[in-house]
Amino acid sequence: MAATLEGLLPELEVIRKDFPILARTVAGGLPLVYLDSANTSQKPQVVIDTMVDHLERHNANVARAMHQLGAESSEAFESARDRVAAFIKAPSRDEVVFTKNASEALNLVANTLAWARGPLAVGEGDEVVITEMEHHSNIVPWQLLTERTGATLRWFGLTEDGHLDTSNIVDLITERTKVVSLTWVSNMLGTVNPVAEIARRAHEVGAIVVVDASQAVPQIPVDVVASGADVLVFTGHKVVGPTGIGVLWGRRELLEQLPPFLGGGEMIETVTMQRSTYAGIPHRFEAGTPPIVEAVGLGAAVDYLDHIGMENIHRHEQAITGYALDGLATVPGLTVLGPLQATQRGGAISFELDGVHPHDVAQVLDARGVAVRAGHHCAKPAHQRYGVQSSTRASSYLYTTPAEIDALVEALEYTRSYFKVG
Amino acid sequence: MSTDLDAMYQEIILDHYKNPLHKGLRDPFQAEVHHVNPTCGDEVTLRVQVADGLVSDVSYDSVGCSISQASASVMADLLIGKPVEEAMAVHESFLALMQGRGSVEPDEDVLEDGIAFAGVAKFPARVKCALLSWMAWKDATAQALEEKP
Ligand SMILES: Cc1ncc(COP(=O)(O)O)c(C=O)c1O
Numbered sequence A: 001m002a003a004t005l006e007g008l009l010p011e012l013e014v015i016r017k018d019f020p021i022l023a024r025t026v027a028g029g030l031p032l033v034y035l036d037s038a039n040t041s042q043k044p045q046v047v048i049d050t051m052v053d054h055l056e057r058h059n060a061n062v063a064r065a066m067h068q069l070g071a072e073s074s075e076a077f078e079s080a081r082d083r084v085a086a087f088i089k090a091p092s093r094d095e096v097v098f099t100k101n102a103s104e105a106l107n108l109v110a111n112t113l114a115w116a117r118g119p120l121a122v123g124e125g126d127e128v129v130i131t132e133m134e135h136h137s138n139i140v141p142w143q144l145l146t147e148r149t150g151a152t153l154r155w156f157g158l159t160e161d162g163h164l165d166t167s168n169i170v171d172l173i174t175e176r177t178k179v180v181s182l183t184w185v186s187n188m189l190g191t192v193n194p195v196a197e198i199a200r201r202a203h204e205v206g207a208i209v210v211v212d213a214s215q216a217v218p219q220i221p222v223d224v225v226a227s228g229a230d231v232l233v234f235t236g237h238k239v240v241g242p243t244g245i246g247v248l249w250g251r252r253e254l255l256e257q258l259p260p261f262l263g264g265g266e267m268i269e270t271v272t273m274q275r276s277t278y279a280g281i282p283h284r285f286e287a288g289t290p291p292i293v294e295a296v297g298l299g300a301a302v303d304y305l306d307h308i309g310m311e312n313i314h315r316h317e318q319a320i321t322g323y324a325l326d327g328l329a330t331v332p333g334l335t336v337l338g339p340l341q342a343t344q345r346g347g348a349i350s351f352e353l354d355g356v357h358p359h360d361v362a363q364v365l366d367a368r369g370v371a372v373r374a375g376h377h378c379a380k381p382a383h384q385r386y387g388v389q390s391s392t393r394a395s396s397y398l399y400t401t402p403a404e405i406d407a408l409v410e411a412l413e414y415t416r417s418y419f420k421v422g
Numbered sequence B: 001m002s003t004d005l006d007a008m009y010q011e012i013i014l015d016h017y018k019n020p021l022h023k024g025l026r027d028p029f030q031a032e033v034h035h036v037n038p039t040c041g042d043e044v045t046l047r048v049q050v051a052d053g054l055v056s057d058v059s060y061d062s063v064g065c066s067i068s069q070a071s072a073s074v075m076a077d078l079l080i081g082k083p084v085e086e087a088m089a090v091h092e093s094f095l096a097l098m099q100g101r102g103s104v105e106p107d108e109d110v111l112e113d114g115i116a117f118a119g120v121a122k123f124p125a126r127v128k129c130a131l132l133s134w135m136a137w138k139d140a141t142a143q144a145l146e147e148k149p
Helices: A012-017 A045-058 A068-087 A102-115 A140-149 A195-204 A252-257 A292-308 A310-329 A358-367 A380-385 A402-418 B002-008 B011-018 B066-079 B084-098 B108-122 B124-147
Strands: A096-099 A127-131 A152-156 A177-183 A208-212 A231-235 A246-250 A268-271 A276-278 A334-336 A348-353 A373-375 A391-395 B031-036 B043-051 B054-063
Touching: A045 A068, A045 A292, A068 A096, A068 A292, A096 A102, A102 A140, A102 A177, A102 A208, A102 A231, A102 A246, A127 A140, A140 A152, A177 A195, A195 A208, A246 A252, A292 A310, A310 A334, A310 A348, A310 A402, A348 A358, A348 A402, A358 A373, A358 A391, A358 A402, A358 B002, A358 B066, A358 B124, B002 B108, B011 B066, B011 B108, B031 B124, B043 B066, B043 B124, B054 B066, B054 B084, B054 B124, B066 B084, B066 B108, B066 B124, B084 B108, B084 B124, B108 B124
Parallel strands: A127 A152, A127 A177, A177 A208, A208 A231
Antiparallel strands: A096 A246, A231 A246, A268 A276, A334 A348, A348 A391, A373 A391, B031 B043, B043 B054
């Protein structure tokens, strides 16, 4: 039955061979069943090879070395920017800023808005709107911003079935709103949010829309302009790229009005002892030596995803997620948090198992070779909203097979018997 | 595969988890602390009463995994009624066991049921779970002693 699941990537076994780590075994010689891709994805050989090749053959600093290697390295780094821009359909490559990760990108926006003068400035009497299902990375920077500027932080609540409660959108997003920042896909509930609809309301009142697409870019074909975002961020390591690299896309007019974030080399036009003038975008936001090999790896990663096709990956994710939801429904005492239809959610599925704490679930699963995440998944407020202290989360990706979901379900049954529940 | 798992989930641990001792906050107390494991969100609120150089009561309220819950139960049972100095020594001994990566031989005379946690020391991710309530106890006891020199 599993083998005929509709929507699966047709060459799944070939794709799995692209990811060397999937062939390894874990303690006890068990095959690895990696269901923690929402935490970080595994890397295909082409990403690893591209990074090694860069280090072995083209390593040099970018933008400031006049020699051949410097030119090759700069070319590789900037061409990664081109690939990322194409991948998210950015109107201009200059709108793509490399950061360390999604968290840094969100802090970049929140900090530069705190320092902005003129119409973008966020100050007393202004409001910033987020949601109760954000990752801590999209909560804390806005708390810091509003605390530092005297602005007010407000948020969308959640409905019982795991969606954003947009019923009060008109009261929440008002003339006082300067920024609306929300996640496209929840890393805990899996919910896919109506970003375009919320952006429409935000734009009516002149607010900027920041979208945390950390869980969306890996799974959904993204067109930044069509999304309605003014700024969209994601993190490289969840899109089969390396750690240490993130992306901030912003509309040119907006980025050009924002003050610098970090000061240093590469972000300047000229420096005197009295003052400096700054480079244009994107370099204005990239102080110091950037994560060069990481950017090159990310370029290879998005090429890889493009090659397989984001539409196909999306279909695969939906098929696997639906199969997983069906499988989890057969486990007695198991409650899934968030929407129960695969079409309304991403591939991260958090759940509770009656009588067994998530840590213990994850530990027993690990002993069966099944890697999942347990805890609050950096979304404490969302857990609190549903009266849950922590949960277990299984998350799939383009290399996940129905057989791995079967292994998860079987390991959960084993967990119940191990802890003698039911 | 289940040998390490069984080494961690000793019957004693599962028993304490299902039937925790001394759980529930009680009066009187001189110090109350709240400790959280930031990586997983496990929490404990713990109260300590010190009288005549003895740990006269330890009570707690907690949420968390089997290891953190059982550890709180074992700790409270072990330390209540002990002279503060001896309790501190037991604390040291438990800490050494947990941080020993599985290489420390536990002393049953000192740790009693606490020796059941020896298997946990082999799982670095779980050591913090086992130590949560012990760290809270040490903190609360230090505060109680400051209060009542
Ligand atoms: C929705 C969401 N936002 C932000 C982040 C933060 O990503 P990073 O830790 O790479 O900055 C994550 C991942 O952990 C996430 O899932």
